[in-house]
Structures are given as C-alpha cells and as structure tokens.
Amino acid sequence: MEESKHQDGVESHPPRPIRWGIVGAGHIAGRFAEGLSFVQNVKLVGVWARRGVQAEEFARKHGTRAYASFDDLLDGVDALYIATLPDSHSHYATRAFSAGRAVLCEKPAAVSARELQHLLNAAKASNVLFMEAMKPPFYPLFLKLTEHLAEDPIGDIGFVRAGCSIADVPLDHPSFRLERGGGALLNIGIYEAFLAVRFLGSAINVQTLGKLGQTGVDSFASLNILHENGIAQIFCGLDLDGKGDAFIAGTKGSVTIHENWWNPSRATVRYLGGRAVELHEPFQGGGLNYETAHFCEVMRSGGIESPVVTHAMSMKMIAIMDAARAELGLIYPFEARLAGRPTH
Ligand SMILES: NC(=O)c1ccc[n+]([C@@H]2O[C@H](COP(=O)([O-])OP(=O)(O)OC[C@H]3O[C@@H](n4cnc5c(N)ncnc54)[C@H](OP(=O)(O)O)[C@@H]3O)[C@@H](O)[C@H]2O)c1
Incomplete structure (x- = not known):
C-alpha cells in the first residue's frame, strides 16, 4: 500500500489500489459504490448481502462481484464499508476487525455508547482502522469554511442550531423499524450531534422533547444541549417538513x-x-467520496483512527443520542432483552 516517490532516474509506481468490499446492498451502499469512482486508487471488489438476489443485482449494476458469504468477502478486501441497518453495524465491524480489515461504518456506528465502546475496544485490540461514516466534515464547503474561520474568525463560538426533518418517510422505511435501531435520533439526529460536538465540545446536559410514532421509534425530537463551550438546539424528524440548514x-x-x-x-x-462573505463549494460524486478518500489516506499512512472523525468524537455523538433516547423512553427490543425490560 506504500506510495513510491519520484526520484531522479527512478520510475514511480502508483500505490496498489485499496480493495473495497461492501456489506449490505441497499440505498446507501449504491451511493457509496457510485462515489468510489471519484476516489483515486480504489477498487470495488465485491458485495455481500444476506439476500443473494439483492447482492447479484447490486453487483451487476455496479460492475462488481457478489460474494456468497460475508467471510468470503472479507478474504478478498482491504477495507469494508458497512451499509446495513444500525442494529447490525457492530456485529459486522467486529467480525471484520478479527479478520484484520479496516472498517468505514455507516452512522450511527453503534446504537448506544455501550455498544460503541465495545466496538472501539475491538478495533484497537485488532490494531485496525475504524471510522464512523460521518460525511459532512469532508465536503469541500466544510473544508473551505474551516479554513475561512481560521483566517477570519467569528470570535468564540457559543451556539449551534441545526436540524433536519423529512416529512414523507413511509412507515415501512428502515428508519421506522424499532427492531433495526430506527428512529429520527439515530438515523438523522446523529448528524446534528456531530455539528454541535464539532463546534462546542462534549455535551454536559441534554434536555429532550419528542414523540414516539406508530412503530415505537422517535418520529420527532427536539434537543437543548449544554456543551462544554456553549449551547446547541437540534431537531430531527421523520414526519414533519423541516428545513435542514445550520446556524x-x-x-x-x-x-x-x-x-x-x-x-x-x-x-x-x-x-x-x-x-x-459567501462561500460556495459544489461537490461531486454524491458526497460520500470525500469521506472515503480521507479514510483511504489515513489507511495508507498506517493510521487506525481518523484525526477528523475520531473515536472520541463518535463516543460524544452517541452519548447525546443515549441521553435523548433515555428521556423519550426509547429502548430497542434487543436492549430490553439484554436488560430484561419490557419494550414499547
Ligand atoms: N451517509 C448517508 O448519507 C446515509 C443516508 C441514508 C442512510 N444512511 C445509513 O446507512 C445505513 C443503511 O441505510 P439504507 O438507507 O441504505 O438502508 P436500506 O436501503 O434498507 O439497505 C440496508 C441494507 O442492509 C441489509 N441489512 C439490514 N440488516 C442486515 C443484517 N442484520 N445483516 C445483513 N444485512 C442487513 C439490507 O438487506 P435486507 O434487505 O436483507 O434487510 C439492505 O441490503 C443506515 O445506518 C443509515 O442510517 C446513511
């Protein structure tokens, strides 16, 4: 994986492409596969999904191979992108770590701080790269904004407001599935938690109002959060039309x-x-390509943690989600089974 350098009279060879595999063959897996063609020196070598037909169809569409088993897929790759639903992220990640594979895992990386800690411990024990796929900080606009604020600051930042609520999510969408780790908080609010943590640090106190919808997951939540360096107001929803800007x-x-x-x-x-000052930085390739390119850079440098979406950052984000879920009384069936408690 090492990059050779141009030296007088010595021919340079490009680094060997990083071989990517994908677990899960749904919506975001397709976007990831499309984005890969915008990343240098990578190759999509295969996909595994538990329904073989889905994997075959995905493989045909994206010009790759459908593997018959998850272990076979792991055998042929350097890095794994986990694109299943939240309740299974940790399971596939820990199996990949055992095989020594680097993992880029869709958000939320795990459904709770407890599960995430277990996952991070496993990554460290295997000495492999793990990053939660938190895409916003890698977009050209975000990089430009960071650079701009360093040169022309807005003083001490003390408040973040961000939200996203989508009105027309159908009830059979995975985000509404209680047993799969669904809900607005884990599937949308984790992004807003990222922004709050990025600018204000760890959360100290989380106050949450919200409602649980027909399927038992949170269909809307509004959080007021006291952070180390200020206050955040964030919202997320699956049934109201909420403009998704940030302040x-x-x-x-x-x-x-x-x-x-x-x-x-x-x-x-x-x-x-x-x-x-107006900043305008269009993005290419759907946007997932930027986090993937960053991940590949960290991987090539031998790192086991992104300096941008650090493991600590992931812990701080999921801690907010845990606190909000606790206030709403949202317990997933698999958690309730572990704790011997009734579910909603
Ligand atoms: N970064 C982003 O912009 C973005 C956008 C949307 C979603 N996401 C995240 O991406 C993840 C996937 O969302 P999606 O919208 O792509 O969902 P999706 O379209 O339903 O696809 C999920 C895929 O995972 C598979 N899967 C689910 N549970 C599994 C399990 N236990 N074992 C093996 N395969 C399993 C599904 O297979 P079956 O059909 O067999 O269940 C399907 O292939 C979620 O964590 C979501 O929060 C990220």
Missing part, C-alpha cells in the same frame, strides 16, 4: 450553512458591522 453563532459573527447542511455546498459568514 453557528460566535461573539463576532455567525455562519449559516444553507440546506441541506449535511450535504453542504453554500454558507454565509456574517460579521458584526454588516460584512458578509
């Missing part, structure tokens, strides 16, 4: 990341006195 306030100015803030391409930075 970040500092002592000398503010930022609006225009909707959809988690797939960002435009931001407005405003300063005291009326000056405003």
Whole structure:
C-alpha cells in the first residue's frame, strides 16, 4: 500500500489500489459504490448481502462481484464499508476487525455508547482502522469554511442550531423499524450531534422533547444541549417538513450553512458591522467520496483512527443520542432483552 516517490532516474509506481468490499446492498451502499469512482486508487471488489438476489443485482449494476458469504468477502478486501441497518453495524465491524480489515461504518456506528465502546475496544485490540461514516466534515464547503474561520474568525463560538426533518418517510422505511435501531435520533439526529460536538465540545446536559410514532421509534425530537463551550438546539424528524440548514453563532459573527447542511455546498459568514462573505463549494460524486478518500489516506499512512472523525468524537455523538433516547423512553427490543425490560 506504500506510495513510491519520484526520484531522479527512478520510475514511480502508483500505490496498489485499496480493495473495497461492501456489506449490505441497499440505498446507501449504491451511493457509496457510485462515489468510489471519484476516489483515486480504489477498487470495488465485491458485495455481500444476506439476500443473494439483492447482492447479484447490486453487483451487476455496479460492475462488481457478489460474494456468497460475508467471510468470503472479507478474504478478498482491504477495507469494508458497512451499509446495513444500525442494529447490525457492530456485529459486522467486529467480525471484520478479527479478520484484520479496516472498517468505514455507516452512522450511527453503534446504537448506544455501550455498544460503541465495545466496538472501539475491538478495533484497537485488532490494531485496525475504524471510522464512523460521518460525511459532512469532508465536503469541500466544510473544508473551505474551516479554513475561512481560521483566517477570519467569528470570535468564540457559543451556539449551534441545526436540524433536519423529512416529512414523507413511509412507515415501512428502515428508519421506522424499532427492531433495526430506527428512529429520527439515530438515523438523522446523529448528524446534528456531530455539528454541535464539532463546534462546542462534549455535551454536559441534554434536555429532550419528542414523540414516539406508530412503530415505537422517535418520529420527532427536539434537543437543548449544554456543551462544554456553549449551547446547541437540534431537531430531527421523520414526519414533519423541516428545513435542514445550520446556524453557528460566535461573539463576532455567525455562519449559516444553507440546506441541506449535511450535504453542504453554500454558507454565509456574517460579521458584526454588516460584512458578509459567501462561500460556495459544489461537490461531486454524491458526497460520500470525500469521506472515503480521507479514510483511504489515513489507511495508507498506517493510521487506525481518523484525526477528523475520531473515536472520541463518535463516543460524544452517541452519548447525546443515549441521553435523548433515555428521556423519550426509547429502548430497542434487543436492549430490553439484554436488560430484561419490557419494550414499547
Ligand atoms: N451517509 C448517508 O448519507 C446515509 C443516508 C441514508 C442512510 N444512511 C445509513 O446507512 C445505513 C443503511 O441505510 P439504507 O438507507 O441504505 O438502508 P436500506 O436501503 O434498507 O439497505 C440496508 C441494507 O442492509 C441489509 N441489512 C439490514 N440488516 C442486515 C443484517 N442484520 N445483516 C445483513 N444485512 C442487513 C439490507 O438487506 P435486507 O434487505 O436483507 O434487510 C439492505 O441490503 C443506515 O445506518 C443509515 O442510517 C446513511
């Protein structure tokens, strides 16, 4: 995997492509596969899904191979992208670690802080790279904004407001499935938790109002969070039409990341006195390609943790979700079984 360098008279060879495999063959797996063609020096070598027909169809569409078993897939890859539903992320990740494979895992990486800690311990014990697929910080707009704020700051940042609620999620969508780790918090709110943690640090106190929908998962939640460095207001939903922009306030100015803030391409930075700066950085390839390129860079450098979406960052995000779920009384059936408690 090492990159050879151009030296006088010595021919350079490109690094060997990182061989990717995907577990799960649904919506986001398809977007990941499309995004891979925008990443240098990678190759999609295969997919495994528990329904062979789905895997075959996916493989045909994306020009790759459908593997007959998860272990066979692991044998042929360097890195695994986990695109199953939240209740099974940890299971596939830990099996991949045992095989020594690097893992990029869809959000939420695990359904609770407890499960995530177990997963991170397993990654460290196997000495392999693990990163939660938290895509926003890798978009060109986000990188540009970070650079801009370093050069032209908005003072001490003390407030973050972000939200996303989608009105027309059908009841049979995986996000509504209680037994699969569904719900607005884990499937949408984790992004907003990222933004709050990114700018304000760890959460100290989480106050949550929300409602559980027909299937028992949270269909809407609104959180007021006290962080180390300020206050966040975040919301997430599966049944209301909620504009998905984000607002970040500092002592000398503010930022609006225009909707959809988690797939960002435009931001407005405003300063005291009326000056405003517009940032516009379109993205290519659907957007997942940027986190994948970052992951590959960390992998090539021999790292086992992203310096951007760190393991600690993932723990801080899921801790907010745990606290919010506790307030709403949302316990997943698999958790209740472990604790011997009734489910909703
Ligand atoms: N990064 C983003 O922009 C983004 C966007 C949407 C979703 N997501 C995340 O991506 C993940 C997948 O969402 P999706 O919308 O792609 O769902 P989806 O379309 O329902 O696809 C899920 C895939 O995982 C498989 N699967 C589910 N549980 C499994 C298990 N226990 N073992 C093996 N395979 C299993 C499904 O197979 P079956 O059909 O056999 O169940 C299906 O192939 C979720 O964690 C979600 O939060 C991320």
